[in-house]
Amino acid sequence: xxxxxxxxxIRVALDRSEQKRLSPLACLSSDAVRIKEEPAVNGxxxxxxxxxxxxxxxxxxxxRYIDKTQVxxxxxxxxxxxxxxxxxxxxxxxxxxxxxxxLNEDLIEAxxxxxxxxxxxxxxDGEKFLSQLCQQHQIGPFLHNIQGVRxxxxxxxxxxxxxLTLQVLDGIFCHDGEIHSQALEPxxxxxxxMLNREMAQKSAxxxxxxxxxxxxxxxxRMADSIxxxxxxxxxxxxxxxxxxxxxxxxxxxxxxxxxGTIVYRLVEDLVASSLDKxxxxxxxxxxxALRQLKAFNQENIYRNPxxxxxxxxxxxxxxxxxxxxxxxxxxxxESSDIYHEFLAGMSPNYxxxxxxxxxxxxxxxxxxxxxxxxxxxxxxxxxxxxxxxxEHRDQA
Numbered sequence: 001x002x003x004x005x006x007x008x009x010i011r012v013a014l015d016r017s018e019q020k021r022l023s024p025l026a027c028l029s030s031d032a033v034r035i036k037e038e039p040a041v042n043g044x045x046x047x048x049x050x051x052x053x054x055x056x057x058x059x060x061x062x063x064r065y066i067d068k069t070q071v072x073x074x075x076x077x078x079x080x081x082x083x084x085x086x087x088x089x090x091x092x093x094x095x096x097x098x099x100x101x102x103l104n105e106d107l108i109e110a111x112x113x114x115x116x117x118x119x120x121x122x123x124x125d126g127e128k129f130l131s132q133l134c135q136q137h138q139i140g141p142f143l144h145n146i147q148g149v150r151x152x153x154x155x156x157x158x159x160x161x162x163x164l165t166l167q168v169l170d171g172i173f174c175h176d177g178e179i180h181s182q183a184l185e186p187x188x189x190x191x192x193x194m195l196n197r198e199m200a201q202k203s204a205x206x207x208x209x210x211x212x213x214x215x216x217x218x219x220x221r222m223a224d225s226i227x228x229x230x231x232x233x234x235x236x237x238x239x240x241x242x243x244x245x246x247x248x249x250x251x252x253x254x255x256x257x258x259x260g261t262i263v264y265r266l267v268e269d270l271v272a273s274s275l276d277k278x279x280x281x282x283x284x285x286x287x288x289a290l291r292q293l294k295a296f297n298q299e300n301i302y303r304n305p306x307x308x309x310x311x312x313x314x315x316x317x318x319x320x321x322x323x324x325x326x327x328x329x330x331x332x333x334e335s336s337d338i339y340h341e342f343l344a345g346m347s348p349n350y351x352x353x354x355x356x357x358x359x360x361x362x363x364x365x366x367x368x369x370x371x372x373x374x375x376x377x378x379x380x381x382x383x384x385x386x387x388x389x390x391e392h393r394d395q396a
Contacts, residue, residue, distance in 0.1 A: 010045060014029075015029055023101060023102040026104050027103075029048045031167075032049060034163050035153075036163050050106045053109045053113055055162040056162070059151075059162065065082070065087055065116070066082070068082065068084070069122050070085070071302065072307060073310075081235055083116055086116065086228060087115070089227040090112045090220065091113055094112045097222070098219055101271060103219060104216050108216045111220040115148065117152060118145060118146065118148030119147075119365075120144065129315050139355060146199050147365050148172045153169060155350065159347030167214050167217070170213045171214065171217030174210045175217070175220055175224055180225070181221065181222065181225075184280045185218070186278075187213055190213040215279075226263055229297060230259030230261075247296065248292055250292060254286060265286065266282070266290060317372070317376045329359060338360065338363050
């Protein structure tokens with residue numbers, strides 16, 4: 001009992017030390033807000049955002065990062081970036097920026113580790129295909145940032161969720177690194193009601209830009225862009241899609257032509273331009289170079305016909321698998337994998353408030369690339385049966 005008290009005292013001391021060592025603009029661990037109070041957490045030895053990082057690390061959704069596409073799918077190459085590496089890079093870059101700006105590194109880590117939890121198999125193409133199917137079945141568009149919040153708060157632990165803090169969930173929701181941002185300023189006055197309202201607004205208008213409530217959330221959003229823009233170039237060069245000389249000269253002059261120099265110069269500029277400011281920003285020159293480099297990647301990598309040669313096959317598999325699971329639910333086919341690998345043990349609350357198409361969305365969204373392909377082989381491709389099968393059936 002005395003040892004537990006000593007550990008709690010350490011936690012209290014750590015909370016107090018944040019007030020002294022962190023920037024006045026940082027979000028303190030003691031400011032964390034959960035939708036459900038947890039006495040054991042409040043009286044334990046760990047700080048709030050550190051707890052959230054641990055919960056995300058131990059989630060089933062996090063373990064599935066290991067086989068989820070970042071950009072290049074159906075390519076066998078051990079050195080191409082997968083989602084799990086991207087997430088680790090965002091966390092590392094984000095914590096580096098946070099340390100230099102004296103922000104809360106635990107909060108940055110938690111947001112970074114969870115920011116892509118909602119991604120489908122096959123990356124942004126998979127997200128697009130699943131979104132089209134969701135809209136056809138009148139359940140609204142699919143957005144991986146909203147799905148990430150849903151996974152962690154409503155689906156994980158068989159519908160009980162992880163009860164993460166508002167600040168972490170908001171950072172996951174607002175992490176959209178695909179939208180170019182010259183500057184970001186936190187929208188500090190948020191609560192759970194406002195977060196839910198913003199998610200509804202984003203679902204109604206998918207192009208609407210939502211800004212995080214903390215500087216730490218802004219850091220993760222910037223780190224997301226910093227981590228992928230150069231790394232995708234290295235992967236594309238490795239696959240022979242582009243050559244280093246293809247990079248725009250104006251970008252190379254400002255940022256360099258390798259992932260290492262691109263990351264270093266972006267981080268250096270962001271920190272130097274944001275010191276002691278209530279916002280994050282790139283300088284005009286560096287921000288413009290980053291915008292141009294993103295546009296180059298979009299045109300020469302993400303839309304490259306060599307990358308898209310199997311896209312229509314993947315689209316068809318999404319359509320067929322979605323309809324198969326939806327049919328299984330409507331017919332109450334309890335031998336289907338959607339029952340015994342997803343719905344088994346799921347809370348009655350989840351089942352009651354989620355329509356059949358929503359259940360299918362959640363099951364497919366959580367799949368790894370390989371599991372998705374395995375389900376397609378199992379459910380969509382006829383199986384060759386042996387003579388022995390028929391002999392056994394005749395005997396029966």
